[in-house]
Each structure stands twice: as C-alpha cells, then as structure tokens.
Amino acid sequence: MIVGFAPGGGNDILARILAKELQQSLGQTVVVENRAGAGGLIASEFVAKAPKNGHTLLLGSIGGNTIAPVLAKSLSFDPRKDLAPISLVAESGNALLVNAKLPYKNVKAFIEAARKEPGLINYASSGTGSTLHLAGALFAQQANVNIVHIPYKGNSQALTDVAGGQVQAIFSGIPPAIVSAKTGQTRILAVTSKQRVKSLPDVPTVAEVGLPGYAFTSWYGLFTTGGTDPAIVERLAREVHKIIHKPEVRAQFDMQGVEPVTSEPKAFAAQIDRELTRWGRDVKAMNITLD
Numbered sequence: 001m002i003v004g005f006a007p008g009g010g011n012d013i014l015a016r017i018l019a020k021e022l023q024q025s026l027g028q029t030v031v032v033e034n035r036a037g038a039g040g041l042i043a044s045e046f047v048a049k050a051p052k053n054g055h056t057l058l059l060g061s062i063g064g065n066t067i068a069p070v071l072a073k074s075l076s077f078d079p080r081k082d083l084a085p086i087s088l089v090a091e092s093g094n095a096l097l098v099n100a101k102l103p104y105k106n107v108k109a110f111i112e113a114a115r116k117e118p119g120l121i122n123y124a125s126s127g128t129g130s131t132l133h134l135a136g137a138l139f140a141q142q143a144n145v146n147i148v149h150i151p152y153k154g155n156s157q158a159l160t161d162v163a164g165g166q167v168q169a170i171f172s173g174i175p176p177a178i179v180s181a182k183t184g185q186t187r188i189l190a191v192t193s194k195q196r197v198k199s200l201p202d203v204p205t206v207a208e209v210g211l212p213g214y215a216f217t218s219w220y221g222l223f224t225t226g227g228t229d230p231a232i233v234e235r236l237a238r239e240v241h242k243i244i245h246k247p248e249v250r251a252q253f254d255m256q257g258v259e260p261v262t263s264e265p266k267a268f269a270a271q272i273d274r275e276l277t278r279w280g281r282d283v284k285a286m287n288i289t290l291d
Helices: 012-027 039-047 061-069 107-116 132-142 155-162 176-184 230-244 247-255 263-283
Strands: 056-063 083-092 094-099 122-125 150-151 170-174 186-191 216-224
Touching: 012 083, 012 155, 012 216, 012 230, 039 056, 039 132, 039 216, 056 061, 056 083, 056 122, 061 132, 061 150, 061 216, 083 230, 083 263, 094 107, 094 132, 094 176, 107 186, 107 263, 122 132, 122 155, 132 170, 132 186, 132 247, 132 263, 155 170, 155 176, 155 186, 170 263, 176 186, 216 230, 230 247, 230 263, 247 263
Parallel strands: 122 150, 122 170
Antiparallel strands: 056 216, 083 216, 094 170, 094 186
16 A cells, blocks of 8 residues: 555555555555655556556545646646546544734634735645645635745644744644644634534634635545456445444544545546546646746
C-alpha cells in the first residue's frame, strides 16, 4: 500500500490501520510504503504505472488525487483513467485557529477585522496547493476578504508559529488543532465541515457562525492501478467496507479526528471526476499556482 506523504501524517496513519486489517481479511502480506513528494503525485504515478493486478494499492486523498493533479504543470499519467477508485474510507473537516492573544472570539469578528484591514491578517498552511491552503483560499473568496497566505513545509511548524504569534491564523487538521488549543496559545473559532465534529462537539461550523454556505471537507480513499479487472476492484471494495464498519476500526478513526465512510467504486470514480473539474476551475479563479 503506497502513501504519498511522510510517515506519521494522517494519510500514513490511516493506511497502516487499513493495511493491518486487509492483511488479515485477504490472508496476504500488506506492506505500507511511503513515497512522499509533489503533493502526493509521486505515489499516484507509481501506482498508476504498476501491474494491473490489484496488488498495488494507494491510500489517496483529496489533495493528492484531485488538487495536486490540476496544479501540476504536467503529468505522466491520467488521474481519471490510470487509477481505479476502490472506495472512500474517511472524511474530515479542518479547524480555523487564531493566536489566543488576538481579539477575534468568533468567525464573524475575524471576517469583520479582515474587511476593515485588507491584507493585514495572514494565515498559515502546510504548503502552497495543500488542502489547508485551499480551505483558506475558499474561505477568503466566499467571505470576500483579503487575507495573506503564508505557506509552510508541513503543519507542525505552521501551528508553532501561530501559537507564537508570528502568524495570526491557520486552517489546520483537527487532531493537531486540539493539541494546540489545549496549550492555551491558540483558539479554535470553527470547523470547516458541513456538520460539527465528534471530537469538538461545542465548536460550531464556519457556516453556522459567519459564512453561510461555506464547507471544506477532506477525504481519504483507496485506489489501485487503472485497468485492473473490475471483479478484483469490487472484491477489494467489499473487504474495505467490512473493515470500515468494524467497531474497533471506527474507534481508531475517531481518535484521528476522521469520520469513517465508504462508497462503491463507480460512485467514487464519479466523485473524482467532478472534483478534478471543480478544482481545475477553482484554482484558476483563486489564482493559485505552485510557482
């Protein structure tokens, strides 16, 4: 099972949970291999060019499979044809945090301040073109505010600088956001998902408290090489669905701040197609490039 990001991140942790369960259910050794780089594209390319036998899997995500491909200047594979979607496995929102010393107690106050002082409020992300960057860019577009994006090489240092006051805000993954907020150095204003999340039941969504209609949800899903026998893809999907519905697996996902979900291969493929079209349009509208 190939992962397009470094060990210890959300993709990697979910991949290792799934690999252990798949090894038991399939009776075959499943090894997780990290091939990080290019926003997940290196891993996707590796799987896209693997033998079409269902033995090479990819734990993909919204960033690696529908955002990075439209930001890339060139691709050596077709993200629609050369990867075969198997099933969604999880979804998660993100959290909008600010430095605790700032006066913004809620999303409305944050937006009002950004409108009064265009370009003076900044926000960090884990990198240009990352899902956290896109969450912030979509927020700025829909709120009609000018907030300055400051890209970092990863979420950890970005959060550290928000806590230290070098940067004012960040759109962060939920588990690290909770850890940061518990120090008292940052404050969670809202989550970006359509609904409140189990791990932060008292924190409202962005749409609830300041920006109706806003939602940004990340997802994780399993793929294999395009052109693999549909019967193999269907069998893998059935096994994944059984795994995701196990109480012990759902409990592990809850600990990571993600919601277990599943989908049929055709429905997942249709979702990929829609999102590639959407992000291709939206990144141009938001003038986001990797340069």
